[in-house]
Each structure stands twice: as C-alpha cells, then as structure tokens.
Amino acid sequence: MEQTRRRPSVAHAHALQEDAMTATDHTPDLFALSGIRGPVLRPDDEGYADEVTGFNLAARNTPDVVVGATGADDVVAAMRWAAATGTPIAVQATGHGANFPIDSGLLINTSRMTDVRIDPSRTATVGAGVKWSLLLEASAPHGLATLNGSSTDVGVVGYTLGGGLPLLGRAYGYASDLVRSFQVVTPDGTLREADADHEADLFWALRGGKGNTGVVTSLVTELLPLSRVLGGGIYCAGEHAEPLLRAYAEWAPTTPPQMCTGFSLLRLPPLPIIPEPLRGRFWARVAVAWTGDLEEGERLLAPVRAAAPVEFDTVADMDYRNADDIYQDPRDPIPARECCALLRDLGPEAVETLLAQAGPAVPDFPLLLVELRHMGGKLAGPASAEDAVCSRDAGYLLESVGVPAGPEAAAAVEAATTSLYAAMAPYGTGRTMPNLHGRPGDASDRARAWTPEAYDRLRRTKSVYDPQNLLRYGHTVAPAA
Structure with missing residues (x-):
C-alpha cells in the first residue's frame, strides 16, 4: 500500500496556515501557495479532467481550481486560501456519491492520501x-x-x-x-x-x-x-419476484442480527461490464451475509431457497476479503441517479405497492436496481457516543439506481424514481440517508x-x-x- 507522510501535528499545521495566509495576503493566486505539494490545476491544464471526474459520471464537475492533496498540509493550505478569498470548497476522494455537480470554486481531491x-x-x-x-x-x-x-x-x-x-x-x-x-x-x-x-x-x-x-x-x-462469513446471493428469474419478495418480507424479521440481507430487483443491460450469467436479464435476488455458525446460517436460509425456483445460488463460506462478490456492485464508473427512503416495515401492502411499481408486470421499467436492505439489529441500537445518524428507527432501506444515459433515458429514470418513492411514502419514516439520498434539492429536501x-x-x-x-x-x- 502507498505510504504518505507522517500524520502532521496541529502545531505544524498552524505554521503552514500562517504561511498560506501570508501568501494569499500578497496574491490571490492559489499557485503562489508554496505549502501545496500536490498538483494545482485550472480547467485548461493537462490532467484537470482526471482530477475532477468521479465514479458517478452523472455529475460533471467544473471547479475553477482543483488541488490534488498529498496530505493534511496541502488541505490546510488550500482551505486557508479558500477562507481568505471567500472561495466555496468541495472535496472528493472516489466520487461515488457525486450527485451534485461542482460548477465553480475549489475542489480538493484527496485520492492520493492513502496511508x-x-x-x-x-x-x-x-x-x-x-x-x-x-x-x-x-x-x-x-x-x-x-x-x-x-x-x-x-x-x-x-x-x-x-x-x-x-x-x-x-x-x-x-x-x-x-x-x-x-x-x-x-x-x-x-x-x-x-x-x-x-x-x-x-x-x-x-x-x-x-x-x-x-x-x-x-x-x-x-x-x-472476523475473517470469514457465509455470503453470496440467491438468484431467481425476475418473473418469480413476487413469491420471493413475499417470502423475504415474512422471513427477514424472524432472523437474528447476525443475518444481514437485502432483496433486489435487477434489470441488467447486455453490456460486457456485467458478468455472466447476470448479463442482459431481469433478476430477483436475496443477498446474504451471515456472521454466525455456518450450519445455523444454512438452516435459516431454507425458507428463502424454497420460495421460488432458484437459477443459481452463490451463498457459501467465504473469505471476507471477497465481500464484493455478495452484491456484485458495478466496478466501472457509470452515470447514476440514486435515491433512497427509510421504511418503517415491509408489510403486505408495502410489498404489493413495490411490486406494482417495479415488479415483473411493469413493462420497460427503466431502473437498473430497486433494493431493500433489512435494518434493525445493531443498526437500531444506540451509538457509543452521540452522533447525527437518524435512521436507527427504520426497518428497511429502499434504494434505487437508474442510469441516465442520454436525455430520453434520463427522463424515464426520473419519472420512474419519482413515481416509486411517491407510492412508497405511506410506508416510510419520512427520512432518507445522506449517503444514498441522491441529488440534493432545496433546504427542506436536504x-x-x-x-x-x-x-x-x-x-x-x-x-x-x-x-x-x-x-x-x-x-x-x-x-x-
């Protein structure tokens, strides 16, 4: 792994702040800041596009300047300059949550800080x-x-x-x-x-x-x-989504906290980035990560496996380093329209509504993913210290992802997203999670x-x-x- 410089002391940082302030008193140009060791780029500079582009390609970032920070010293100098000049600040490491375009100001790219x-x-x-x-x-x-x-x-x-x-x-x-x-x-x-x-x-x-x-x-x-889990996915053809979801909604609340699961509706395009045999098909899936006794976990999964015809089943004892194999999330950058809502529970009416919105009877449904994550357990318990997490009262997270590849697709994704969350609102807590909220709107939406x-x-x-x-x-x- 890459090793960066040692963690700087607060006193060292304060000295850098004074240097940065002195520089900005004499010139408002960020290039004059000698404390910044990483690249400092404007829109016409070579390498600028690579610095500002994140994993979510739906957000087109065009900041006035980007700093490729190599450590805390660079961040201190850049922030001190921004404060002195009144320049708005954004930060990005991987850009997975880039749901809001950065159209001006300073972007601090922290991807080099990999200690x-x-x-x-x-x-x-x-x-x-x-x-x-x-x-x-x-x-x-x-x-x-x-x-x-x-x-x-x-x-x-x-x-x-x-x-x-x-x-x-x-x-x-x-x-x-x-x-x-x-x-x-x-x-x-x-x-x-x-x-x-x-x-x-x-x-x-x-x-x-x-x-x-x-x-x-x-x-x-x-x-x-922890080093190993019972993990993977139980996949049924999308046409069997209804019996699988109904069984899942009855089964999940009966499981102990060691059983961490999600139900997904996956409409996967016929693209090379999608692995076989998932490519180009509609799937209903239950994803599983069980941290308890292996035999007990297998026994607990029996009702899910019996709910509908299983096309393939990847659930097995696995090294936790292979955790990405459980949900099979995309590994290549894509444009994404994300959204989420927290649900109180998943009763029969909520199941019926979800199927009416996104189930197999809906022709040409444009969302790549509609997913339910079972919450509760330790997620419902108090934190060790006060925090700003406000989802501890939710039974499930409802999440969706659409790929707005072009104006027509973007319009279809937006319409389906709006319809889905309006329909599911009666079963929700009224709140979202900030990481999966999607494009932030006005103050009341945020x-x-x-x-x-x-x-x-x-x-x-x-x-x-x-x-x-x-x-x-x-x-x-x-x-x-």
Missing part, C-alpha cells in the same frame, strides 16, 4: 483517500475486518461521514459507530482533532452529518475480529436526512465551524442564522 496503519489494539488510522478494499487488505492478515458497504471500491471517509450502512450492519452497527477520532481541517484552515472528549460537537457532526463542518484528512476506527432536532443542531454546529458556508456542495446544509 493506512493497523494498530495491535484492533484499530486503524486511515487517510482521506483510502478505499475500503485497501483497508480490508491491510486488516485481513491480522484476522480483522471492516464495516464496509456492498462495494469496497468506495472511500472510507466519505462513506463514514454519512453514517455508513455496512454489509454487516445488523450484526455490528454503522461504520460511524466504530470511529474513535477524526483529524479534520475546518473551513478557516485550522487542523483539529475531534473525538468524544475534544471538539465534541464537531465529532457529533462528523458521524452522520456528512461533510458539513470540515474536510477530514484521516480517521481512527475500530476493526472487527433536511429529510435527519430528524428536525438533529438538523437544527447540525446547522448550529455548521455556524460555528463554517459560518461563511464555504462547504456548500453536495448534501450540505446552511449555517444557522
């Missing part, structure tokens, strides 16, 4: 650009695992800032539950250490409040004593990711750390008046 250090106390210090795959590979030789989501290609930091809904969430909770501390640069260019005892409001906001209060340069997180109390507190905290609202791209909120 990982594993501590014998079962913790890891993780740089801002680290993907879950890198952290998992570093952890596995120690018999340890991570609370990653369905794809390990996603960045650790951005995912965790939104709470993070892990593959093993019912068994272990949210990714943010395991974070012990953050190193973060706030928009005034100050490098801070935030944990439960220091900068407690900032620590609260960084665990579920997304990127509203600063740019995280690294975090310290606990790891799990507020749906939190309870009213958490939203108000997030705005108040933002007013302390970002009163100029420099961090205004993505799923951000305005500071309180």
Whole structure:
C-alpha cells in the first residue's frame, strides 16, 4: 500500500496556515501557495479532467481550481486560501456519491492520501483517500475486518461521514459507530482533532452529518475480529419476484442480527461490464451475509431457497476479503441517479405497492436496481457516543439506481424514481440517508436526512465551524442564522 507522510501535528499545521495566509495576503493566486505539494490545476491544464471526474459520471464537475492533496498540509493550505478569498470548497476522494455537480470554486481531491496503519489494539488510522478494499487488505492478515458497504471500491471517509450502512450492519452497527477520532481541517484552515472528549460537537457532526463542518484528512476506527462469513446471493428469474419478495418480507424479521440481507430487483443491460450469467436479464435476488455458525446460517436460509425456483445460488463460506462478490456492485464508473427512503416495515401492502411499481408486470421499467436492505439489529441500537445518524428507527432501506444515459433515458429514470418513492411514502419514516439520498434539492429536501432536532443542531454546529458556508456542495446544509 502507498505510504504518505507522517500524520502532521496541529502545531505544524498552524505554521503552514500562517504561511498560506501570508501568501494569499500578497496574491490571490492559489499557485503562489508554496505549502501545496500536490498538483494545482485550472480547467485548461493537462490532467484537470482526471482530477475532477468521479465514479458517478452523472455529475460533471467544473471547479475553477482543483488541488490534488498529498496530505493534511496541502488541505490546510488550500482551505486557508479558500477562507481568505471567500472561495466555496468541495472535496472528493472516489466520487461515488457525486450527485451534485461542482460548477465553480475549489475542489480538493484527496485520492492520493492513502496511508493506512493497523494498530495491535484492533484499530486503524486511515487517510482521506483510502478505499475500503485497501483497508480490508491491510486488516485481513491480522484476522480483522471492516464495516464496509456492498462495494469496497468506495472511500472510507466519505462513506463514514454519512453514517455508513455496512454489509454487516445488523450484526455490528454503522461504520460511524466504530470511529474513535477524526483529524479534520475546518473551513478557516485550522487542523483539529475531534473525538468524544475534544471538539465534541464537531465529532457529533462528523458521524452522520456528512461533510458539513470540515474536510477530514484521516480517521481512527475500530476493526472487527472476523475473517470469514457465509455470503453470496440467491438468484431467481425476475418473473418469480413476487413469491420471493413475499417470502423475504415474512422471513427477514424472524432472523437474528447476525443475518444481514437485502432483496433486489435487477434489470441488467447486455453490456460486457456485467458478468455472466447476470448479463442482459431481469433478476430477483436475496443477498446474504451471515456472521454466525455456518450450519445455523444454512438452516435459516431454507425458507428463502424454497420460495421460488432458484437459477443459481452463490451463498457459501467465504473469505471476507471477497465481500464484493455478495452484491456484485458495478466496478466501472457509470452515470447514476440514486435515491433512497427509510421504511418503517415491509408489510403486505408495502410489498404489493413495490411490486406494482417495479415488479415483473411493469413493462420497460427503466431502473437498473430497486433494493431493500433489512435494518434493525445493531443498526437500531444506540451509538457509543452521540452522533447525527437518524435512521436507527427504520426497518428497511429502499434504494434505487437508474442510469441516465442520454436525455430520453434520463427522463424515464426520473419519472420512474419519482413515481416509486411517491407510492412508497405511506410506508416510510419520512427520512432518507445522506449517503444514498441522491441529488440534493432545496433546504427542506436536504433536511429529510435527519430528524428536525438533529438538523437544527447540525446547522448550529455548521455556524460555528463554517459560518461563511464555504462547504456548500453536495448534501450540505446552511449555517444557522
């Protein structure tokens, strides 16, 4: 794995801040900042397109300048310049959650910050650009695992800032539950250490409040004593979606927290990036990750396997390093229109409504994925310290993904997305999750990711750390008046 420079001290960062401020007092040009070691690029510069393009190709980013940060020092200098010049700030590592185009200002690309250090106390210090795959590979030789989501290609930091809904969430909770501390640069260019005892409001906001209060340069997180799971997918032809979903809705609430599952409707295009035999077909699938006794897990799955004709079944004892094989998420960048809603439960009426919207009887349904993730278990329990995660009362997450490849497809995807969530609203909590919310709308739409109390507190905290609202791209909120 790549090793970056040692984690800088706060005193060192403060010295860099003074240097950066001096530079910006004399010239507003970011190129004059000697503290920035990574590339500093404008739209006409070679390499600019590669720096600003993320995994989600639906967001076309065109910032005025992009900084390829190599460490916390670069972030400090860039943020200090932005504060001095009133330049809005965005941050990107992998760009999986790029649902909002960055059309001006400063983009800080943290993808070079890939330092990982594993501590014998079962913790890891993780740089801002680290993907879950890198952290998992570093952890596995120690018999340890991570609370990653369905794809390990996603960045650790951005995912965790939104709470993070892990593959093993019912068994272990949210990714943010395991974070012990953050190193973060706030928009005034100050490098801070935030944990439960220091900068407690900032620590609260960084665990579920997304990127509203600063740019995280690294975090310290606990790891799990786990190396293997019973994992994979049970696939039926899409025409059998109804009996499989009805059985799943009855079965899932009866399972212990070690059983982490999801039900998916997959309409997969005939493209080479889709593996055989999934390519070009409509599937109904139950994805499984079981952390308990192998034989007990197999016994618990019997009702699902008996619900409908199974075309193929990949559920088996597996090395957790192969976690990506469970949900088979795309590995190549695509344009995506994401959306989600939190559901209270999955009763017969909710099942009927979902099938009427997206089931096999709907011709030419344009969404690539409609998925239900079973929640509860540790996801419903309290966090070890106060946080901004507001989905602990949900029974299921409803998520959808469409591919808006061209104006006609984009219109069809938007119409289907709007119809699906309007129909499912009566069964929802009224809230979303910030990581999967999709394109953020106005203030009331963004507020749906939190309870009213958490939203108000997030705005108040933002007013302390970002009163100029420099961090205004993505799923951000305005500071309180």
